[in-house]
Amino acid sequence: MSSETPEAVNAAAERTRNTLVSSTPESGSKPAASMVPDPALTPASTQAIGEPAADFEICSPLAGIPVDELTDIVSAPYAPPPAGKEDRHHGIDFAFYRRGDYTSILGVVVQAAMESKVVMVLDDSFPYGNAIMFETVGTALPADIRDTLGIGEEESLYILYAHLSDPPTAALLENLPACEQVGYVGESGNAGVPHLHMETRIGPSGEVFKGMSYYITQATPDEHTNYIRWRTSGNFIHFDPFILYELHASSLLSGDADEVY
């Protein structure tokens, strides 16, 4: 087991994508704007790996909260730390106390943001709590997302949701369609109040995390190693999740944005 702290690991290796700004998708390469309002009705995709779908969907992480309303419920924004550092905020927190018919974000359905493969399932593991991670290979992504985020050959987009109410029921390596229900907002792990923590990174394709934990004595060496691999190794570069939604929103300007979930 390495005794290195997360702060010390490969500080120089972290290429920053923090300054990325949303660019207008190239004309002709925009993903279709069609969205499926009801996740239960989303058909399983028959798309082959490596062939970007013409109707690529990006779904709100929270059922009932449309993509264009996500900025209203940010309780902690993406606050990128200096290269290779563990501190500050690697993702976005979504939370609210009262919104529409909801009296709390606790228990709101969490759904997959895009067609992806489950590459981590955590059962109440500190600090992420009940958590799930997804991989979508770069070649399956629309060109505008690949270009804006600089996703290269043999790289993938990874998305992590943390602090769910219960351990995810999805199986490791299971393929899920966009908008598939994967759990409920909770406050497991290092969460003071109910919220959804969403983290997005670019990393090498084909990575799987069998466990991930840190800061507690019960964490195994493998869980430690995986935490560092994900957080500060420099191999998984975090970026603002809203880049995805800004790209998607821009593609919706001429479409039926009222169907976005």
Ligand SMILES: [Zn+2]
């Ligand atoms: Zn967070």
